[in-house]
Amino acid sequence: MSIAKLENIHKVYHIGKIDFPALRGISFSIEEGEFLSIAGPSGSGKTTVLNLLGCLDKPSQGKIFLEDKDVTALPTAKLADVRRKNIGFVFQTFNLIPVLTAMENVEFPLILEGKHDPKERHRLTEKILTQVGLKDFLHRRPNEMSGGQQQRVAVARALVKKPKLVLADEPSANLDSVTGKEILQLMLELNQKTSTTFVFSTHDKMVMDFARRIIRLRDGKIESDQKASTK
Amino acid sequence: MKMLLKLAFRNVFRYKKRTIITFSAISYGLGLMAVGISLYNGVNTHAMDNIINNQTAHLKILAAGYFEDKDEVPLEFTIDEPQEIRSLLKDNQNIQGIESRILFQASIISGMDELPCLGVAIEPEVDPLVFKIKDSIKDGRFLEPSESKIILGSGLARDLGLKVGDDCVLRLFLSTEDFIWNALDLEITGIAKTENPMVNRQTVFIPLSLAQEALSLENKVTELAVRIEDRSKLPEVRNSIESRLATLNKDYEVVSFEEYASDFKELMRLRSRIQVLIPLMMILIATLGIVNTMLMAVMERTREIGMLAAMGMRKLEIMLVFVFEGALIGVFGSLTACVIGGLGGWYLETKGFSMSFLGKEMSDMVSFLPMEVFKGDLTVGILIFTLVLGIVISILASLYPAYKAVKLDPIQALRHVG
Numbered sequence: 001m002s003i004a005k006l007e008n009i010h011k012v013y014h015i016g017k018i019d020f021p022a023l024r025g026i027s028f029s030i031e032e033g034e035f036l037s038i039a040g041p042s043g044s045g046k047t048t049v050l051n052l053l054g055c056l057d058k059p060s061q062g063k064i065f066l067e068d069k070d071v072t073a074l075p076t077a078k079l080a081d082v083r084r085k086n087i088g089f090v091f092q093t094f095n096l097i098p099v100l101t102a103m104e105n106v107e108f109p110l111i112l113e114g115k116h117d118p119k120e121r122h123r124l125t126e127k128i129l130t131q132v133g134l135k136d137f138l139h140r141r142p143n144e145m146s147g148g149q150q151q152r153v154a155v156a157r158a159l160v161k162k163p164k165l166v167l168a169d170e171p172s173a174n175l176d177s178v179t180g181k182e183i184l185q186l187m188l189e190l191n192q193k194t195s196t197t198f199v200f201s202t203h204d205k206m207v208m209d210f211a212r213r214i215i216r217l218r219d220g221k222i223e224s225d226q227k228a229s230t231k
Numbered sequence: 232m233k234m235l236l237k238l239a240f241r242n243v244f245r246y247k248k249r250t251i252i253t254f255s256a257i258s259y260g261l262g263l264m265a266v267g268i269s270l271y272n273g274v275n276t277h278a279m280d281n282i283i284n285n286q287t288a289h290l291k292i293l294a295a296g297y298f299e300d301k302d303e304v305p306l307e308f309t310i311d312e313p314q315e316i317r318s319l320l321k322d323n324q325n326i327q328g329i330e331s332r333i334l335f336q337a338s339i340i341s342g343m344d345e346l347p348c349l350g351v352a353i354e355p356e357v358d359p360l361v362f363k364i365k366d367s368i369k370d371g372r373f374l375e376p377s378e379s380k381i382i383l384g385s386g387l388a389r390d391l392g393l394k395v396g397d398d399c400v401l402r403l404f405l406s407t408e409d410f411i412w413n414a415l416d417l418e419i420t421g422i423a424k425t426e427n428p429m430v431n432r433q434t435v436f437i438p439l440s441l442a443q444e445a446l447s448l449e450n451k452v453t454e455l456a457v458r459i460e461d462r463s464k465l466p467e468v469r470n471s472i473e474s475r476l477a478t479l480n481k482d483y484e485v486v487s488f489e490e491y492a493s494d495f496k497e498l499m500r501l502r503s504r505i506q507v508l509i510p511l512m513m514i515l516i517a518t519l520g521i522v523n524t525m526l527m528a529v530m531e532r533t534r535e536i537g538m539l540a541a542m543g544m545r546k547l548e549i550m551l552v553f554v555f556e557g558a559l560i561g562v563f564g565s566l567t568a569c570v571i572g573g574l575g576g577w578y579l580e581t582k583g584f585s586m587s588f589l590g591k592e593m594s595d596m597v598s599f600l601p602m603e604v605f606k607g608d609l610t611v612g613i614l615i616f617t618l619v620l621g622i623v624i625s626i627l628a629s630l631y632p633a634y635k636a637v638k639l640d641p642i643q644a645l646r647h648v649g
Contacts, residue, residue, distance in 0.1 A: 051642055054541065056540075056541055056641050056642050056645075057642055077545065077546070080540070080543045080544070080545055080546075081543065082543075083541065083542065083543035084542065084543025084544075085543070087543075089538075089541050089542065091538065091645065093534070095534060095535065095537075095538040095645070097238070097535060097538075097539075098245070098535075099238065099241035099242055099244075099245050100238070100241070104237075108234070108542070109542055109543075111234045112542060112543060112544055112548075
């Protein structure tokens, strides 16, 4: 089953009086369990694609489906519900809540979801933080952790509610290459263990190599869509 | 909801300096406001009490025409049958006491010095039921009926260098226009120091019978002062007195202490307008403090807001984070304001502050107020008002910044650098 599908997506940004076409007719679908990279130089439309997939933005033209459900025309409040239930985000700049500990940051989406009692929330939170290797950092605040550790917390936060889709916008861009690789390695492991679908954007060749499928964008169009050969 | 509160609580302590500044602005501003209101209340009620206890009682029965000329203290508008009126009102349970009095223009002569004063002829046996003069005798004793002695206000005694046991001459003016007067040689039996500086500075008290004889007003008085048990029944008592008096042949008027002290009331009304400005200014300070703090918070946390929105937090929830934050500062600030207001108000209520530190000249200048010590009147209502006001202000003031926060486009917010 396809997790998400973009159909002939156009996106035009209006910057002042100038119309800037970010995406010019993009179509592709994402299958469950994929580990997909959206690659391309800056300005090619990577982030726009992620924003559309993440229901943060609406296309100027075309349709977006999440699990065969058309979400293109949903009102803003409904989109927030879709995000809360189905989508996990990992940001380039980690974006943890600075006043909360690692544990509380990861627990936050579960509280928003409102599905579990506190005991169950704590169990899930501890489990995922252990999985990302932060068992001993549960009660640290973001400013007491390294960049790599913070991004691990962010990955745990994105995964804790078991979303259909995890979107990561340049997850390694603010990390040194070794730590960046470690994060990608972690994401790949979680992808394989939990069969969560991952989509991440990057312009870094080394990071791209982790992907099982790479969609290359150039000037708002798909340049190529390849399965990685034998990894 | 618990999570939102936790988040707000921690964010309050995230920017300690800013929180402290805003918190201080609210607690000092509203605290001073509470003290100010207590003081204003106190001055108002104590001044009224002082006027009632030492000058006007609750009601005065006057011969028609007297009230219009009251500042001249005239002797021609007399009540000729005070006993008759008294027995007419005897069965009114609400009346605590009725005293026949004569007010007259006078002066006190001691050696070469002479000072003008207001003469008050009283019935020593009835006076304590109606006024508080007897309680305010600081030296000597109160008057006995029909003795030829005098009580001086403390200011007057001080200015003339007179003390208990000294003799002085009281000049009683029958007519100031024609300069007709009588004089009595009297021994000072007591010095009265009331809480009302106007009384202390310019009043002497002698027994009624003595004054009636010296002023040729046998059996006549210029006023009947009425004290009632319960001030709230004043209109009722006044109506009943008026209707009883209507059965008599002569015309009388009944005047309340409020009408008698109308100059003072006017003054207070003017002051109360100024007094409204103080809370308004404090509200403005507190509002600006909160709005500024919260706007800064929204600006600094733009990306965080974008992230919260991306995670699917609803707009209302994001707004609540900021409103809670402002409200928390408001709650702490107003609680402290209540402590400041409570302590300040309590001090003013128990100790009060005296104008005497300004020196005699200055304190004479401000003594248009019928009180020497300014005492506060702190009520629970003032503290509740302060608390509620502080919380309401901070919630209202947080709404705009919170609204700014949810108006942010999550994509723009996430891209925000800073």
